Amino acid sequence: MKTRRIILKIIYHIFVLAFGFCMIYPVLWMISGAFKDNQQILNGGLSLIPKNFVKTNFATGWRGFAGTSFATYFKNSIFLTTVATLGTLLSSAFVSYALSRIKFKGRGFWFSCMLATMMLPGQVIMIPSFLIWHKLGLVGTYVPLILPYFFGQAFFIYQMMQFMKGIPKELDEAAKIDGCSKYGLFFRIILPLLKPSIITTIIIQFYWKWDDYMGPLLYLSNPKKIPVSLAINQFADASSITDYGAMFAMSSLSLIPVFLIFLFFNRYLVQGIGTSGLKG
């Protein structure tokens, strides 16, 4: 009986690991491609280990396009992503507190508006937003790509509200008795307890923004201002033969910040998602 259980356990782990390996295989293949030449990438098949280690891909790729190196692209991406994530974090935490903890007139109405925004396909407002930003003379700057994030992102407001439902209401009562105002309650009690949810927001918003392609494509045309996501695509856009090695080298590098954030905060990910409120 005991051996059977151990065998089942081993099968389970082997199966889960093997399937997991298949899942990340394309990513591993890309990373190994960063050390192969074109010939090996195109004809090398499944192999993850380069036959002859090519080290020049990173140097070639890093040079970038038309005199702008990847250092600039990374700097742009880091700036855009950090500021947008910070904005999302702050504004969404504020709004979720109001909507889930304060009884104010019109709360139900604004909550419905929030849900509607969450389900609103972004493409519906893409064109008019572009025209409005154009009228304001801000196309080509980072403003359209950053400013909206400071006004709460519905998806994260909703996530934080779900999480807040798990924070006992008794804490509010206790704080009130101790003479804590609703402002103090937020900054001293709710915000610190919201930490797992905030971290989930950081992870998700960070990689959403980092990977964002459509926004920069719409708003940025100056090659010195574009982020990594747009720059990488130029390897394939160029009229000359695609340098796959360099492309994969820069692609691999572009994933590093996302991985770092993920590894750093990983253990909070499931913790930070509250689902209690989703139940009927």
Next chain:
Amino acid sequence: MTENKIKKPFSFKRFIYNDNTVGYIFALPFILGFLGFSLVPMITSLVYSFTDMTFGDDEIQFIGFGNFIKLFQDEVFLKSVRVTFKYVIISVPMKLTFALLVAFLLTRKSRLVTLYRSLYYVPSLVGGSVAVALVWRQIFARRGLFNVVWTDLFGADAKVNWFGGNGKLAIYPLILMSVWQFGSSMIIFAAGLKEIPESYYEAAMIDGANGFHRFFKITLPCLSPIILYNLIMQTISAFMVFTQAKIITEGGPNNETMMYALYVYNTAISYDRMGYACAMSWVMLVIMVIITLIIFKTSKKWVFSEADS
């Protein structure tokens, strides 16, 4: 005298600590954002959809329902609706099934499970990036990784021309890519599974239920509100697919991967038909609202709420 009368009931302190004030102060970012970044663009879009607006053109002509009538005669538009529906209908159920099964497999409490979960989350983490889209394009290219392996296994005749020919096959690599990114739904399912009380399972065990029964009679019903949430969010995001279609296939060949969002983008930016694109966006919005309502309506039949029990 009158001044005193007004001042007396008004206390700044009371005003600032009033629940209404606190609520509006904290909700203010959203209220402003909602008005400025959602409502105004939406109304503008609606107005433009009745015009022949082009970029930088100040003389806008109202053409009534002209754009909408043209839409239903536009073959590319009709095809993009069909293709997008196909993409959503195949990819979303597959993605959610995978997400649920894997989340269920990974409910054991062990250090390794956290590691596995991260492993399965990786595609979601990187899948939206241009980098991975380019890798995908290379894998499914004529001389790509897929065909190298496939012809090794089944001979040179077995070569699959994913992005060529009449383009009928081109959508499948895109669907596969979407299903591959089941990790984010899985994480939400995992969070939901954690909250199903152990006692339910224990009671079922005593009653002699096997694993199969436990999954269908306890896990699924308890998880149904979360399934609904994931279903709606994934459906919406699948309808909006853009980056992958733009980079991997650019809508082609033969418009077989001309996703709705990509066609809106092309119409507005490449063909400079802003009014027409706005009309298209609004048709999309109406379609989305109808689909969401249908999902909500049917959900009453299959979503189990704890109040019923």
